[in-house]
Amino acid sequence: MPSGRRAREKTFFGHPRGLATLFGTEMWERFSWYGLRAILATFMAASPATGGLGLTEQTAQAIIGIYGALIYLVALPGGWIADRILGARRAVLWGGFVIMCGHISMAIPAETGAFVALGLLLIIAGTGLLKPNISTMVGKLYPQDDDARRDAGFSIFYLGINIGAFIAPIVVGWLAQDDRWHLGFGAAAVGMALGLVQYVLGRRHLMGVGERPGHRLTPRERRHFTLTLVVAAVVAGGALAVWVASGTFALDTFALVMTLLIVAVPVLYFGYILLGSHNLTDDERSRMKAYVWLFAAAAIFWMVYDLAPTVLLFFAQHNTDLSLFGLRITPATTQAFNPLFIMIFVPVFAALWVRLGNRVTAPHKFSVGLFVNGLSFMVMALAATLAQSGKISVWWLVLVYLVQVFGELALSPVGLSVTTKLAPEAFKSQMLGLWFLSFSVGDAVGGQTGRLKNHMSEPAYFLTLASISVVASLVLLAFSGRLHAMMREHRAPSATPPT
Known part of the structure; x- marks a missing residue:
């Protein structure tokens, strides 16, 4: 123009x-x-x-x-x-x-x-x-x-x-x-x-x-797509109808089956990329192997973080005095804390990463995000313990959401960036979709963690999830040097294909 x-x-x-x-x-x-x-x-x-x-x-x-x-x-x-x-x-x-x-x-x-x-x-x-x-x-x-x-x-x-x-x-x-x-x-x-x-x-x-x-799509491709879509819908709908007609259908079982299917998608996709040829260079294959670990770390992060609209919402409803600055609020209003803190702290974290430069790598940032996320549920474990004696202040949830936002801003934007950076040339247009699969896996598995409450108290539930996140953080930190090498960031710029 x-x-x-x-x-x-x-x-x-x-x-x-x-x-x-x-x-x-x-x-x-x-x-x-x-x-x-x-x-x-x-x-x-x-x-x-x-x-x-x-x-x-x-x-x-x-x-x-x-x-x-x-x-x-x-x-x-x-x-x-x-x-x-x-x-x-x-x-x-x-x-x-x-x-x-x-x-x-x-x-x-x-x-x-x-x-x-x-x-x-x-x-x-x-x-x-x-x-x-x-x-x-x-x-x-x-x-x-x-x-x-x-x-x-x-x-x-x-x-x-x-x-x-x-x-x-x-x-x-x-x-x-x-x-x-x-x-x-x-x-x-x-x-x-x-x-x-x-x-x-x-x-x-x-x-x-x-x-x-x-x-x-060409006319032939369009017909093939339409046929495939109709067959898939009929098979899926038929299988669900048979399951319901058998009298064994239950929402909990359905959710478990869907979780297994969702987890299988990235497993199969990573296998397709790494086990096939696709003309990947040695550097590209090494970067993808590093990305598998970052993907798993992100899935664990979202498993905990995305319990806000369920576990934390129920906690707000049952266990908190919903009074903020003297005003009564609804349990749903507690879901507004997260975006408020994001708007406040995005510029702060953007400036922080610029200031730190290359001294802090993507695995380090992922590790920080996981650790802080685990810390937020340690706070929840303490809040749940106090709530056993009666309703507690809603400010406990404010603190939890504040801590969680620090974790998100350490991991989420970095995840988008490192995904585009590590993507093989043959899969560049698909890799951001693969990154969002980490959200899918985390949300699906996180939904299944409610089963743990059948076997432990609420404080123990929060502490268990916190421990998973912290252990994952420490493992990632311990192997960050190895991952950094696998990402081929130690080589001279001339040895790395432009991104």
Whole structure:
């Protein structure tokens, strides 16, 4: 684009106007996602007499773990569908519409969980279309060589995510109190609707980004894809129907089976990369072996960290005095602590990593993230011990979320960076999807940790998970030198392919 024309166009804080469109869409989508997440567990565990589903807290934790895992898992096919069939722009539009339909289904009061199951499935499918592709569109708003403005643009976009995540638990939690669950779910639907309206009205500012698929399927490939999709849906649906008809179906067992399947995905994928040829160089193969350990560390991190909308939410509901600065808050409002602290401390950690430079490597940062995450659950173990004598101050949870955010900012942004850095040339476009699989594995396994409560007290439960995270941190620290060597960062720049 000619520089004169670019200068005459209106901007969004000095960035393309299309960023405002995507910023608003993502903010409202995150409002709907975090609003639902803030009340979903307590709704599932609430008595049917109060409009809930009447599940045990353990079952609710397992189901929400699978729900969170699938949200990240479907980002892989969602990106593929945009690239080969819809294009990113239509994928985001249809994804947002399907998400809105999912929240509407959740908002329908019904005595069975059918509308809830349908709503969650629609939200999973819609998020798979919207989430990966809206980020892709942000990157494409900028010229290829404009890295500095692109990085700044993503920082603004990230702010939109956290604004939505901060506001949603407060608003939805307030609307859903006194068992008005479906009013809260309806607010999430309204949020996604606002995001869609804003996206449609602002589409002219996107400058053609994402209009067409990057590698459109040929007619033959389209027929093959359609046939494969139909067969897979029939097989999966048939197997589930047979299981239900047998009378042996149970939600806890279903969640366990899904967890095993989700864990198998990255195992098979890493095997495919490392055991196949793919023309990988020795350096690329060595980097991938190092990445396997970082992936496992990240999965353990998310296993603990993503228990916020279940275990920590239940703790807030049952064991804390929900008074903050003299004001009564809802259990859901405690879910707003995390995004608030993220917005405050992101600039601090960004400056810290720049200042430390290469003296602290990715394995070191992962180790710090795991250790701090474990520390947060040591605090929870102490809080749970005190809560055995009566309700404790909600400030204990504030402290836990503050400590956890330090762990997230040590690991999560670094994970994105190291993923792109270690990716083999043949798999560069797929590796970010692989990184998000660590979230899937962590969420699914974390959902299963509720089974431990059948055999131990709540303080022991928190201490067990804290110990797993801390031990993983120490193991990673002990082998950080070896991992650093496997990442081939000790060689001269000329010996390393450009990234």
